[in-house]
Amino acid sequence: MSRIFIAGIGAVSPAGWNVAALREALNRGEPLPVQSLARPGWDKPLPARLVPTPSIRPEFLAHPRLRRTSPITHYTAAVALEAVAGLRTNPDAKSCRLGIVVCLQSGCVQYSCRFYDETLKNPATASPLIFPETVYAAPASHIAALLENVVVAYSLVGDPSAYLQGIALGVQWLEENRVDACLVIGAEETNWITADALWHLDRPAIAAAGAGALCLSRDPKLSAGVELALITDAHVYSARRNRAQAAQAMRAQLDAPAGLLCDGIGNRSRADVAERNAWSDWTGPRISPKRILGEGLMAASAWQCVAACDAIATGRFATANVSLVGSNQQAIGARFVRADSGISHLSAATSKGNIRP
Amino acid sequence: MLFPPTPLPAAPSRVVITGAGIVTALGIGWKPNAEGFRAGKVAFRPVSQFDVSRQRVKVAAEVDLPKTLPATQLSRRQVERLDRAGMMLILAAHEAWRQAGWQAAENLPLVLGTTAGGMLLGEAYYRQAVQQPRRHRQQATRAVHYQPQVQARTVFDALGFSGPVTIISNACASGSNAIGHAWDLIRSGQAERVVAGGYDALGELVFSGFDSLQALSPTICRPFDARRDGLALGEGAAVVTMETLEGARRRGAVILGELIGYGTSIDQHHLTQPQPQGNTTLMVMKQACAVAGITPEEIDYVNAHGTGTVLNDSSEAFAISEWAGRRAATLPVSSTKASIGHLLGGAGAVEAVVCLMALGEQWLPPEIEFEIPDPACKFPVVSRPQAACVNVALSNSFGFGGVNATLILRRWA
Numbered sequence: 001m002s003r004i005f006i007a008g009i010g011a012v013s014p015a016g017w018n019v020a021a022l023r024e025a026l027n028r029g030e031p032l033p034v035q036s037l038a039r040p041g042w043d044k045p046l047p048a049r050l051v052p053t054p055s056i057r058p059e060f061l062a063h064p065r066l067r068r069t070s071p072i073t074h075y076t077a078a079v080a081l082e083a084v085a086g087l088r089t090n091p092d093a094k095s096c097r098l099g100i101v102v103c104l105q106s107g108c109v110q111y112s113c114r115f116y117d118e119t120l121k122n123p124a125t126a127s128p129l130i131f132p133e134t135v136y137a138a139p140a141s142h143i144a145a146l147l148e149n150v151v152v153a154y155s156l157v158g159d160p161s162a163y164l165q166g167i168a169l170g171v172q173w174l175e176e177n178r179v180d181a182c183l184v185i186g187a188e189e190t191n192w193i194t195a196d197a198l199w200h201l202d203r204p205a206i207a208a209a210g211a212g213a214l215c216l217s218r219d220p221k222l223s224a225g226v227e228l229a230l231i232t233d234a235h236v237y238s239a240r241r242n243r244a245q246a247a248q249a250m251r252a253q254l255d256a257p258a259g260l261l262c263d264g265i266g267n268r269s270r271a272d273v274a275e276r277n278a279w280s281d282w283t284g285p286r287i288s289p290k291r292i293l294g295e296g297l298m299a300a301s302a303w304q305c306v307a308a309c310d311a312i313a314t315g316r317f318a319t320a321n322v323s324l325v326g327s328n329q330q331a332i333g334a335r336f337v338r339a340d341s342g343i344s345h346l347s348a349a350t351s352k353g354n355i356r357p
Numbered sequence: 358m359l360f361p362p363t364p365l366p367a368a369p370s371r372v373v374i375t376g377a378g379i380v381t382a383l384g385i386g387w388k389p390n391a392e393g394f395r396a397g398k399v400a401f402r403p404v405s406q407f408d409v410s411r412q413r414v415k416v417a418a419e420v421d422l423p424k425t426l427p428a429t430q431l432s433r434r435q436v437e438r439l440d441r442a443g444m445m446l447i448l449a450a451h452e453a454w455r456q457a458g459w460q461a462a463e464n465l466p467l468v469l470g471t472t473a474g475g476m477l478l479g480e481a482y483y484r485q486a487v488q489q490p491r492r493h494r495q496q497a498t499r500a501v502h503y504q505p506q507v508q509a510r511t512v513f514d515a516l517g518f519s520g521p522v523t524i525i526s527n528a529c530a531s532g533s534n535a536i537g538h539a540w541d542l543i544r545s546g547q548a549e550r551v552v553a554g555g556y557d558a559l560g561e562l563v564f565s566g567f568d569s570l571q572a573l574s575p576t577i578c579r580p581f582d583a584r585r586d587g588l589a590l591g592e593g594a595a596v597v598t599m600e601t602l603e604g605a606r607r608r609g610a611v612i613l614g615e616l617i618g619y620g621t622s623i624d625q626h627h628l629t630q631p632q633p634q635g636n637t638t639l640m641v642m643k644q645a646c647a648v649a650g651i652t653p654e655e656i657d658y659v660n661a662h663g664t665g666t667v668l669n670d671s672s673e674a675f676a677i678s679e680w681a682g683r684r685a686a687t688l689p690v691s692s693t694k695a696s697i698g699h700l701l702g703g704a705g706a707v708e709a710v711v712c713l714m715a716l717g718e719q720w721l722p723p724e725i726e727f728e729i730p731d732p733a734c735k736f737p738v739v740s741r742p743q744a745a746c747v748n749v750a751l752s753n754s755f756g757f758g759g760v761n762a763t764l765i766l767r768r769w770a
Contacts, residue, residue, distance in 0.1 A: 004360070041490025065628070104526075105504070112562070116483055119565040123411050131566035132629045132757055135472060136526035141758030145625040153623045153760060154534065157474070157524040158506045165523060168359035172545065175362060196486055197500040200493065231360035233464075234521035239430075239514050253358075329506040329522060332359070 004171050005223035005339055007093075007181055008215040009313070010082030011306045012075040013293050014049035014208050017058070018082055022303060023310055025292055031267075032292060034206055037192045046195035049208040049294035051075065065145040068129055069138070070111045072189035075211035075299070076102060076139040077146055080183055083213040084147065086224060087181060093222055096180035099173045100153040101166040102140040103186045105297040107157070108133055110191050139187060152178060160186075160264070161326030163301035164231050164334050170216045171228070180217065186302030187211035198295060201327075204268045208294030212302025214309060220339070226309045227339040229319070230254070236330045246331040247278035250323070254333035258284065259319030260311050262304040266290035275325040285317075308336050359521075362547060369544035371617075373769065375610040376459070376598035378452030378554075379710045380445045381697040382418035382591055386452055391714045393696065396742050397723035400697050401578070401589055406441075407561040414573040417559055418591030418698035420445060427451050429515035438498065440477045442558035443508045445594035445703075449554060450512045457598035458610065459550070461517035466548050467509055468523045468539045470531025470555035471702035472756075474505030477560050512552070526702065528756030529662075530621070531555055532595065533705025533764050537619035539599050549604050554596030555706030563701065564590055570629070572666055580663030580692035581670050581738045583729040588664040591698025595706035597713075614713045617749075618651070618765030620644025629757050630668050635676025637761045638753065642680045645763040651749065653681040656688065656765070658721055658745070659736075660708045660752040663692020664699055671733045673753065678735035691739040695724035705754035709764055712750035716768040721745045 011018060014032050015025035025032060036045035051071070060066060060077045080100075087093040112134040118126035132138065137155045144150035152173060156166050163186040170182030188194075188209055195207040216228070232253040235246035263279060265272045265288045279286075289303045290296070296303060301324050308320035318338045325331045379386065382400035383393030393400070400418040409415045422444055426436060429451060439447065446469075459465075482499040485492060501507055509522040525534045532555020539553035557563075567573050567590060574587030605612055622644070624637035631638070646652065662673055678685045693711050694700075700707050711722055720743065727740040752764045 039490070040487055107526075112479075113483065115566065116480065116562045117487070119562060120484070120487075123565045123568065124413070126565050126569045128566075128569040128571070131569055134562070134566065135528050135757050137472075137528040137756060137758035137760060138628065140527075141623070141625075141628055141760075144623045144759065148625065150625070151622055153527075153758075154538075155526045155758075157471075157504075157526045158522065159504070162506070162524075164359065165521070168362070169523075171360055171362060172541065172547075175365065176541075176545065193483065193486065197482070197496075200497040200500055228360060231358060233358060236513075236519050236521060237510065238519040240519070328501060328504065329510070334360075 002175060002218040004228040005217050005220055006214055006226035006309050007217040007222040008083040008086045008224055009306045009309050010079030010213040011303060012051055012078045013210040013303055014051055015293065016052060017054050017078055019306060019310055022306065026287055026289060026307055037195050039192045039196060046192060046199060047206045048190055048195050049206055051209050060146060063146055065142050069142055070108055070133050070189060072108055072187050073139045073142045076143055076185055076187045079185055079211040079213035080143050080147060083183055083215040087222065090222060095149060097151045098147060098149050099170060099179035099182035100140050100143055100150050101156060101169050101184045103156045103163045103166040103298050104136055105160060106188055106194050107136045108138055109194055110189050113191060113193050159326030159329035160298050160301040161324040161330050161332045163298055164324055164332040165234060168231055174216060174218050182216045183213055184216065185211055185213040186298040188297045188299040202268055202271045205266060205295040208296040210296055210299045212299060212306040214305055223339045224313050225339050226312045227337050229335040229337045232333045234330045234332050244274040244277060247274040247325045250331040250333045251278040254321060254335065256321040259321060260317040261286035261321050262308040263288050263323045264290060264304060264325055266295055275323060279323060312336055312338050366546045371602035371615060372540050372543045372599055373602050373605050373612045373615045374597045374599055374713060375605050375612055376453035376457030377613055377710045377713055378449035378596045379707060380420055380448045381593040381707060382420050383697055385423060385448055391718060394693055394711050394714060394722040395720050397725035398696055399725060406559055412568045414568055414575055417589060419559060420592050430517050431515045435511060435514060438502055440475050442475055442556055443511060445558060446508060446512060446556040447515050449594040449596040450516060453596040453598050454516045459598060463519055465518045465520040466542055466551045467512060467520060468535045468551060468553040469509055470525045470535035470706060471505050471557055472526060472528055472531060473557050473560060473563060475503035475508055476562065477558055478503035480561055527760035528758050529701050529704055530754040530756035530760040530762040531702040533754035533762035534621060536597065536706060536709055536764060537621060537762055540616050540619050543599060543601060550600040552596060552598055554594060555703040556594030557592060557700055557702040559590060559592040574665055577726050578665040578695055579726045580665045580695055580724060581674060581731050581734050582727050583731045585665045585667065585670060588666050589698040591700050593700045593703045593707055595703060595710045612769040614716050614769050615767045616764060617767045618645035618649030621762040624759035624761055631672040631755060633672055635672040638673055638676035639680050641761045641763045645765050649765045653684045656749050656751050657747045658715055658750045659688060659690040660712050660750060661690050661692045662753040662755045663694055665694060671731060674731055674733035681736060685735040688736045689721050689739045690736045691722055691724050693722050695726060705762060708752045712752050712766045715747045716750055716766060719744055719747055
């Protein structure tokens, strides 16, 4: 069995268009400002944390394939390019065979709503330019065209815990030598319908958009100083195991003796209770990106993993644990460690900012 | 643990299929479908599920769902919450499960391909949200149950097993990718058994989408025919139970066929159009053959992706002709989309089951409406019902976004 290194990370979030912006927001520890989304038929708008318009138009948008794409593809492209930046400057890795796993829960909701709205009004005039962008596989397809050296690409759909299944799939491709590196991306866009669904399911949640990416490699020379140590089983919710029990099982299997905890707790009393209880005995430092950034669904899971890897890569921690207690599928946990240290002699560095001891 | 993974075995396990369930417009279950595909029956009719009066095309291959589902462990309330896609998925899974004779189990992976999951519930959610914005009834339920992982959990509850769920949404290659991924899980030693399949229901958004692209045939769906003018949509599901050969033999299971090859890659040419010479198709067919350790000379039948669109079929015809070489002149090829339409996320899984039927019952599924071959076809297109010696069958699936997948199945005799 090979070691799996993190060769790069990328993030687009309501904090901005790179990992540095995510790190700064998490360190500041203050929930980001909330914007309003007009909801047709309602006087009161719905709250959301949107990705800010970039100060400079990203160069990748000039690529012919990305001209008519929706925001989710823009976020996906930005995190992909940020996460493979190290590979692209490394002469050994420039022509590596790349795999892509894009994980989604809501997917391409903006164009789906727009196209269905046009269909309901008059299908004869519904735009054929929009329809292809409604499919879950659209972002992965565009990124493959943008990066060019992609040999295999899957789009996975699930609740936010599926992001770690995406990483496990990337590992499988690496182990089978199908790819030399694998980008695993979690991405979401938001609009009024997503915020409306959240309002129905989890009223205190604030919809958010963005993406996060990890680039995996077996080559230690490509390592950004972070290594994947463990992903638990998928503790699936079923008639015999409820969400709280699955979260407890994940917590027990992850063990998490030390380091940082990147959890998925937001500001929701009901939705958070299973995860909160599972980690009630945790006394170490923790960060909760959703408290700052909002409910970004699959993107939020990716932010948790990016924050964990970033905390190690920047030398703040030697180990970081990720807890993903999904909304309706499963609970999965993961641990990342400093690439040059053995897991048995890890120690947590001093916490700071929003990292709460 | 998902990581570190189980060490790769010294030699990959052989993977066999011991149960298959199928739902298409030809019927519910193996028997009516086998009879229909063998005869080349065509199942298109005017769309009844939604208003198509303002659409350019007005037909599709709709499934006649039974009034009641077979007895499962689902509660009445769970059954009432199923949409068409969920019902077709349960019907197919139930048939496969019973045929395999599997018992309730934990940690049994389920891998499904779909493009839309419970999109019909999503459409209902949207309509109510905009047309009756202050009415909230059923919206929370729709918001949960349109998600494919929730539909997958319903399969668990119906059949009494549970395990990791993987939902692959690689557009119209999803069903093949799901079966291929299940094959990978077993060969790599991560699982001894997997339930896999694909499903999609006909929905207004998707129908309108293909109509807006003018990809739907206003006449007849005729894959590989020089006069072809588009695809026809259908709906359906197929589920297979896959296990190691050793496991199947140990329990004395009836083996329907062996999955011996899988290839997948991505065509970066265009979001909706294949590379004209079918480069990626050629690559995945070669990949699958290399893994299977066979040559085109050993393939007895190709179930093509064959949508009936001008671009897809010419690209695929180039690829098959190039890949098959001299074998092309005598290699039977057909697309069963001529009978049941394009099932999108369900297509690859349904077509894999059609291959199992052809392997098990020794016939070739014809395209009854096929008359004039496209000049790119260097192979014979099966156009009349015929018995045949079929030992190895290859199935192609391609999706919007460019994912291509090939499965190769072998007769078990």
